[in-house]
Amino acid sequence: MTGSRAGDDADRMARIALTWLAEPGNRAVWQLVQAGGAEATLERLLDGNIPESTLRAAVISRASATDPRRLAEAALHRADRLGARVVVPADAEWPAGVEALSALELDGGGRINRDVRPPLCLWVRGERRLDEAFARSVAVVGARAATSYGTHVTHELAFGLAEHGWTVVSGGAFGIDATAHRATLAAGGLTVAVLACGVDRPYPVGNAAMFEQIAESGLLMSEWPPGAEPLRHRFLIRNRVIAAATVGTVIVEAAARSGAVQTLSRTVALGRRAMVVPGPVTSAMSVGCHELLRRHPETVVVTGTGEVLEEVGRIGEYLAEVPRGRDHARDDLDEDSALVLEAMPHRGTVGPEELAARAGLGVRTVLRRLSLLEMAGLVVRRHNGVALARPARRAPPG
Amino acid sequence: MTGSRAGDDADRMARIALTWLAEPGNRAVWQLVQAGGAEATLERLLDGNIPESTLRAAVISRASATDPRRLAEAALHRADRLGARVVVPADAEWPAGVEALSALELDGGGRINRDVRPPLCLWVRGERRLDEAFARSVAVVGARAATSYGTHVTHELAFGLAEHGWTVVSGGAFGIDATAHRATLAAGGLTVAVLACGVDRPYPVGNAAMFEQIAESGLLMSEWPPGAEPLRHRFLIRNRVIAAATVGTVIVEAAARSGAVQTLSRTVALGRRAMVVPGPVTSAMSVGCHELLRRHPETVVVTGTGEVLEEVGRIGEYLAEVPRGRDHARDDLDEDSALVLEAMPHRGTVGPEELAARAGLGVRTVLRRLSLLEMAGLVVRRHNGVALARPARRAPPG
Incomplete structure (x- = not known):
């Protein structure tokens, strides 16, 4: 396998075995892995300590036929x-x-x-x-x-x-x-x-x-x-x-x-x-x-x-901004406000109607969200429309 | 002309003349007619008493060539x-x-x-x-x-x-x-x-x-x-x-x-x-x-x-309800609530997901609006979904 491997082999092996015990995406298995790690989850499942009855039945039937750890290997x-x-x-x-x-x-x-x-x-x-x-x-x-x-x-x-x-x-x-x-x-x-x-x-x-x-x-x-x-x-x-x-x-x-x-x-x-x-x-x-x-x-x-x-580029730009320093005001936005913010041009101003068309929202919704975004300091009103607020210069750390 | 004519001839004639003085849809002319009637508006225009300069110029040039009343006849x-x-x-x-x-x-x-x-x-x-x-x-x-x-x-x-x-x-x-x-x-x-x-x-x-x-x-x-x-x-x-x-x-x-x-x-x-x-x-x-x-x-x-x-029928039904007796609760609805109400089936119940699809709204929006509509007495919750509330029997007038 790849030389850039970062997890240890046991985790890797346990994940493979778990995929064999339950189909990928299984909610119960994933939650257990999140809570206790893949190895502990595998042990727990093989011990039959499974709250969900459908999963328990599936695991028992599969694990009785073959050892999942061997299959993983x-x-x-x-x-x-x-x-x-x-x-x-x-x-x-x-x-x-x-x-x-x-x-x-x-x-x-x-x-x-x-x-x-x-x-x-x-x-x-x-x-x-x-x-x-x-x-x-x-x-x-x-x-x-x-x-x-x-x-x-x-x-x-x-x-x-x-x-x-x-x-x-x-x-x-x-x-x-x-x-x-x-x-x-x-x-x-x-x-x-x-x-x-x-x-x-x-x-x-x-x-x-x-x-x-x-x-x-x-x-x-x-x-x-x-x-x-x-x-x-x-x-x-x-x-x-x-x-x-x-x-x-x-x-x-x-x-x-x-x-x-x-x-x-x-x-x-x-x-x-x-x-x-x-x-x-x-x-x-x-x-x-x-x-x-x-x-x-x-x-x-x-x-x-x-x-x-045009569609994916817009999202790409938006996502691309996150690593530059998380902006907490942005993280708390509801879905419509996020859409409005995404639809804002990077330079210059835009009117609410055009913004509504770009964001795929009604004009009234856009106007309501703009007020919130303005209060949050994310957009500014100009005489001919609204514009993205310039981020404050990065303060030195500490 | 038709025998069911209700306006008098002077109004009719004035409207025809006005259409000749300014293109249909003209905002200034329409406002004057709404305020003072077609005949008074025609007289005012022919007197040159026109606040809007573009309209004044057009009327003067047209009226000087021919008498609009004669043209109308x-x-x-x-x-x-x-x-x-x-x-x-x-x-x-x-x-x-x-x-x-x-x-x-x-x-x-x-x-x-x-x-x-x-x-x-x-x-x-x-x-x-x-x-x-x-x-x-x-x-x-x-x-x-x-x-x-x-x-x-x-x-x-x-x-x-x-x-x-x-x-x-x-x-x-x-x-x-x-x-x-x-x-x-x-x-x-x-x-x-x-x-x-x-x-x-x-x-x-x-x-x-x-x-x-x-x-x-x-x-x-x-x-x-x-x-x-x-x-x-x-x-x-x-x-x-x-x-x-x-x-x-x-x-x-x-x-x-x-x-x-x-x-x-x-x-x-x-x-x-x-x-x-x-x-x-x-x-x-x-x-x-x-x-x-x-x-x-x-x-x-x-x-x-x-x-x-499906599109026009829905609107048709909705519009068709208005004359039956204005329902004030309905008149005060915001746009989304009105959409949800329009999307309700006339008979039987519907689940929020189907309703969202019919109304063209998100499920979360629909659920929020349904609560409001329920409080307004317009919809009722049943065990398998929501239904339109039956209107109260018409009370005798007075």
Whole structure:
């Protein structure tokens, strides 16, 4: 595994074993790990000391068949032979975005919507660091049964994003996903395939040559250990990582009531940019896209690379400001105020109407939030509109 | 003219003369008419007693050429010969929707956005009453240079609306407008062409046969007297009437930065439903549609008749309730609460998530508003969701 390993082997091994005992995202397991660490959690689970009855039943049935610690060791050896590595939160390259899943709350949808906690570990093939790959990344996903319209638009989008230095993330499936990966490869860009199975047997096999190319120049990534099968429910579990790890998600084509709806609701709930490419209303492969635009007011129409960059660039700038010195006034903002603040131009003034259009909010909401932001010292009123308040010069420490 | 005439001839004549002295929608003229009546306003204008200098100059130049009262008489005679009538606010058939223009405030765009006041009179050809024709009406408008995709979708939409008993309103232009009119005629429905010139010479002449058909079974309507030319700026003035008189407007195809953007901002500002049909992002004729969806969060994607009916039907029901006896609790609602209330099903219960989707609001907002609406006695909580509170039986008057 990688030489930059920061956690110790026991933690790493325990996380792998836990992933085998319960599917990634499991809320109860994640909470126990947060509270007591992976090793203590594994011991507790193997002792049968599990409050949640569903989890207890699953763990007993799995642990009685094989020793999870041995399986973890075997998986690590298999990964070694494959040139794959396992990355855990203690590693420097752990992608920070996935931690947003620790606070994600979704209504309805049963277990699949409750068990959306961060991954315990990530299996990776490819030389790039995960954190760097995801820092400026956009997910481009959509229908397997894509039309030539969909693949055309996907190619243009992914190629353009790659040319602008953005990582294109997708799920490796036929149709839109594969087109997004291939266009990025064609542009000489960086692409990440987030899989719902082991990185040694990327699914579908029809895309095997493409996966090899991705492993060469980009990254294959999975929460499941080598050898894991692409079980149906794993795609839904996997989707939360695509939504969380990236700055935004673009859906290009989607049939009615497809998985894209689920991915986008998570994208929205995670505060990432949710973007949709519209299409002919006469096309069955655009029905899901239009459904999303109708039902989720937070989703934005995008028609080309420029508009995607406009969406994710704005977020990028906002996120990029945080490390410069946390601004507590900003951290306490409610969602609408944050949107208003994000929509403010970096230079010059803006009127409330334009601001409302940029923030995607009503003018009245914007006016109310502006008053709060003004009181918080974050914006200032000028004669022709409002402007961002200049930050006070950094005071010497102490 | 019509036998149901309610205003006296002098008022009618003065309004016609005023339309000739200043373009329809003029704010200063409309305010004077509201304050002192049309006859007094006409006298005042002809005396040169006009506070606004632009208007004063225009009136002086026009009135010096011809006597406006004589022109008005001539226009009335011409209309009589043509079988046209002039309708004024005192007439029973005056379409109530246009009065919403009296409170419309728009920023930017210069004079064309300031002079958006209600019409002083409407010239009409066709037998149907204006008020009845517009009561359940949708505007379907779009590009002149429509594609076959656009005309196909327009035909389906207009035909479906007509089948459901809705009036289809448009501007008579080539492309989307003409397709909307023709599909409505084909469905045996009622269509209204709102013109930017006299009803005796509908523009463009290439659609002359269609205009004759509309005059037979539907309505040709204009703010300008017979003989008036379709000057370029009049289309923009005309557009406000299409937006105000209808329950909602659907844009089918629009090029970048086209007049559709202006029409839809007015539709939104007037509280009418603003609907947009998306299209291939590769089509220049859908660029304006996607622009609208990106810039105006109030615009809604519609992909077929059912979705248009969902939008306008909701408003229709809501408006239809007002005359039954004003409910003061409802009148005081903030915008979000009103949206939540509108989105409630007329029968049965609904969960907060579905309600949020229907209202186009976040679940948290909906939950907060539901508490308020419950306190106001407008909704009740049931074990499986919330329901509209049944109105108390009407108490005997006094």
